[in-house]
Amino acid sequence: MHTTAGNWTEPAPWLPSQVPVSLLSTNGNARQFDTTHGPQERTYPEPSPESLLEAYRKMVLGRRFDEQATALARQGRLAVHPSSLGQEACQVGAALALRATDWLFPTYRDCVALVSRGIDPVEALTLLRGDAHCGYDPVRHRTAPQCTPLATHAAHATGLAHGERLKGADTVALALVGDGATSEGDFHEALNLAGVLRAPVVFLVQNNRYAISVPLSAQCAAPSLAYKGIGYGVRSEQVDGNDAAAVLAVLTTAVEDAREGGGPWLVEAHTYRLAPHTSADDPSRYRPAEEAEHWRGRDPITRLESALRARDLLTEDGIAAAAAEAEGYAADLRTRLAEDPALDPLALFDHVFSAPPAQLTAQRAALRTELEEH
Structure with missing residues (x-):
C-alpha cells in the first residue's frame, strides 16, 4: 500500500480507479457488496454490519436535521442555510472514518458532518444564525471552524497533520472541500505541500456537480477531479458518493493508510446537491429539473436502507426507530432555536x-x- 515519494516508477498505484468505487447498486438490491470494481480491480474491505447500521442511523438523523435547518432559515431563525440534501453519505462517511483523536476540517455546507461527529446541533448552526464565528469548541471536538472561503482550510489541514506527526501523535486530518474549491490556488498549494511532506491528511472532494451555478464542465477538463492528485504525488481515488458503503470503505482505507505513514490521499466523491446552493438560491435558473430527478433515484439513504434490508440487517422496527430518533432530534432543535440567544x-x-x-x-x-x- 505504501509508496515513498520519489521512489515510484509507475503511475498506476497513484491513479484513481477508472470507474468510481461502488459497492451498492443504485437501489441497493441488485449488487450487494462486490468489493472488486473497475479495470484496476483495486479492493477495499467491506464495512462491518455495525458500521453500516450506524451510518444509516446518522444519515437519517442528518437529513432530518438538514430539513429542519432549512425550515428555520425560511422562518428567519437562521440567516441562511446551505443544505447538504443528497450528500449525507459523504458527510457521515467522513465523520465515521475518523477516530475521536483525528481532526475534521469542514466547510459551510458540512453541518451534517458536524452533528455526525457529536457536535450539538445548535452549536453547529451558530455560525449560520450569526451569533458567533464558531459555536462549538474546536479543540474539544477536534473539528476546525467551518470554512466559508473556498479551500483556504485545506492548507490548515495539511499543516495540522504535519505538526501532529512532528509531535509523535498518530493524528490524521480530513478536509472536506467542494468541486469549486479544486479550482482555487489554496487547494493546489495544500496538495503540493502535503505531497512533499507526506503529511497524514485526506482531502475529500464532494463533487456535487455545481460551484454555486457553475457546472463541472465549465470548471475542469480533467477526466475526473481525482486525477489532480497525481501531479503532487498524492494517492488518489474516486468513489460513488451516494453509496455509503463505498464511501466508508474508501475513506477508512485512506485515513488508516495516511495514519500508518502512507502519505496523503485525495478522494473524489461523485454526488449531487438536490437542494439549492443556499436557502437564498433558485437552482431552476441554471440546472434542468430532470437532472435533479435522475439523482433522486440515486438517493444515498434509500440505497443503504435497501441493501441492509436485503441482508436482513435492518427491520421495519429499526427503520421506525431511526425515524423517531430523528424526529425527536429535530423537535429539540426547533425548541432551542426558538429561544433568543443569551449574548454577552x-x-x-x-x-x-x-x-x-x-x-x-x-x-x-x-x-x-x-x-x-x-
Whole structure:
C-alpha cells in the first residue's frame, strides 16, 4: 500500500480507479457488496454490519436535521442555510472514518458532518444564525471552524497533520472541500505541500456537480477531479458518493493508510446537491429539473436502507426507530432555536489572543464599566 515519494516508477498505484468505487447498486438490491470494481480491480474491505447500521442511523438523523435547518432559515431563525440534501453519505462517511483523536476540517455546507461527529446541533448552526464565528469548541471536538472561503482550510489541514506527526501523535486530518474549491490556488498549494511532506491528511472532494451555478464542465477538463492528485504525488481515488458503503470503505482505507505513514490521499466523491446552493438560491435558473430527478433515484439513504434490508440487517422496527430518533432530534432543535440567544458583549474579546495585549485588556475593562453603568 505504501509508496515513498520519489521512489515510484509507475503511475498506476497513484491513479484513481477508472470507474468510481461502488459497492451498492443504485437501489441497493441488485449488487450487494462486490468489493472488486473497475479495470484496476483495486479492493477495499467491506464495512462491518455495525458500521453500516450506524451510518444509516446518522444519515437519517442528518437529513432530518438538514430539513429542519432549512425550515428555520425560511422562518428567519437562521440567516441562511446551505443544505447538504443528497450528500449525507459523504458527510457521515467522513465523520465515521475518523477516530475521536483525528481532526475534521469542514466547510459551510458540512453541518451534517458536524452533528455526525457529536457536535450539538445548535452549536453547529451558530455560525449560520450569526451569533458567533464558531459555536462549538474546536479543540474539544477536534473539528476546525467551518470554512466559508473556498479551500483556504485545506492548507490548515495539511499543516495540522504535519505538526501532529512532528509531535509523535498518530493524528490524521480530513478536509472536506467542494468541486469549486479544486479550482482555487489554496487547494493546489495544500496538495503540493502535503505531497512533499507526506503529511497524514485526506482531502475529500464532494463533487456535487455545481460551484454555486457553475457546472463541472465549465470548471475542469480533467477526466475526473481525482486525477489532480497525481501531479503532487498524492494517492488518489474516486468513489460513488451516494453509496455509503463505498464511501466508508474508501475513506477508512485512506485515513488508516495516511495514519500508518502512507502519505496523503485525495478522494473524489461523485454526488449531487438536490437542494439549492443556499436557502437564498433558485437552482431552476441554471440546472434542468430532470437532472435533479435522475439523482433522486440515486438517493444515498434509500440505497443503504435497501441493501441492509436485503441482508436482513435492518427491520421495519429499526427503520421506525431511526425515524423517531430523528424526529425527536429535530423537535429539540426547533425548541432551542426558538429561544433568543443569551449574548454577552464581553465575549467579543474572547478567543482573539491566547494572552491578550494590554490595549485589548483595557478596552474590555472599559466596556465592562460602561455596561455596569447602564
